[in-house]
Amino acid sequence: MVEEWAPKRVVITTDPSALAESVAARFLSRVARRIDEGKRAHISLTGGSMGSAVLAAAARNPRVGRIDWSQVHFWWSDERFVPAGHPDRNDVQARAALLDALDIPAENIHAVAASDGDLDLDAAAAAYAAELARFAVKDAPYPAFDVCFLGVGPDGHIASLFPDRSEIQITDRTVVAVRDSPKPPPERVTMTRPVINASKRVWMVLSGVDKASALGLALAGASYASVPAAGAKGRKRTVFFVDEAAAAQVPPELIDREY
Template sequence: MAAIAARLITKLVDVQDKHGEATVVLTGGTVGIGTLRAVAESAASPAVDWSRVNFWWGDERFVAANSGDRNTKQAREALLAHLPVDPDRVHEPGSSDEFESAEEAAADYAARLRAAAEAEHAADMSDDRPEEPASLPRFDVLLLGVGPDAHVASLFPEQAAIREKDRTVVGVENSPKPPPSRISLTLPAINTAQEIWMVVAGEDKAGAVGLALAGANPVQVPAAGPVGRSRTLWLIDENAASRVPQQLVRKDPAGA
């Protein structure tokens, strides 16, 4: 996790050098939150101007805001509470304290993403700026974990959310993993990210990783679906890589 954290710090510094600010989409789970904790503890962390980092989440559990199940709460405890972040740049999906349903919270999150994209578009003075703003801001790095069933974010195999092609955010009900109500970016939204980092550890994920890298159908194996615009990185440990053909494995000398 320390190696992934070091890689993330370096990436954010590079993006800020180019754009002045950086945007990262966070994930939950043991590896995702462990990586955030490692970022906070890293001696290199002050190299990033944390006041100019935008934070979004790939998915969230639709529960009370102070619930320990919330990815946002875990991220605050692991990282955000320890860094000089700008609260206005921390964009948490809505909770059950604010909305009646996950679908309402998803619509609100989509609207906030669209507003951020419009503001980004208005501030872009480059000659190659598109005529119309996108529905999503630029995601520089999007972190994703993978479940043993190959789900990513809250996109589970065979469910409606993994089949969604038009919306950027959906409400998820009857999740096979508790809690049952969730909010998630859709696969088309995820795939707008410049870089997608799949962070996975554990032998229980090996089957999912192997199927994903073998090119399975994302409807059955959602982990096969994410593809970053510039690159997709699989940052996995040896146990998670145990069912990946050796010709596809490149060991990182830093241990990521």
């Protein structure tokens, strides 16, 4: 793929609740538009409190029942390698918040293998890479996500790509295993940066004053190796959706008051 990405913009909402509602409304609007155009939509989800809050807000939105979810495929940028049904799993959180309430074919929900299944950690990563490849686009062995949701940790990590670790540097694989994660649980599966950055839209959703430093560094052009959020870029849109507490260090010229 030709490496062309949209500039980073920041959209500020007052508080976490309003932030979740606003992002959820934008998400449903984007999916509906895609389906109305007669196209299939691929969405990459994230975990964490804000990831779940956005999905729960989408479930409450009246528009959710007017979308043909059979044309939507859900993925995860990373997953904790723990048993199926474990509350730490991102797919468990997403199903409880939204997916279980949708009229969507089971095969449209692409979950990473669990630790109590037949696959070990490396095999789980390889299997997810193979699943991505089933929906390959013309010039890459994975789908181009219409929206890739990402959370951002206080340390600037995205998915399970943590600062100053080898996984953030990998470009020759689409999915990798993570061991000894600096954040528990220690074993994870994560998409790599090329897959994330092939997304049409990267939407990073973060709230709280503890995220202000990471956001500031990401916007200031920090090295993606040290601040992975700085290296997350969408081809059409790269947007940080934040609350006022997280926006303490945002330069005024980067605030998007129209998007």
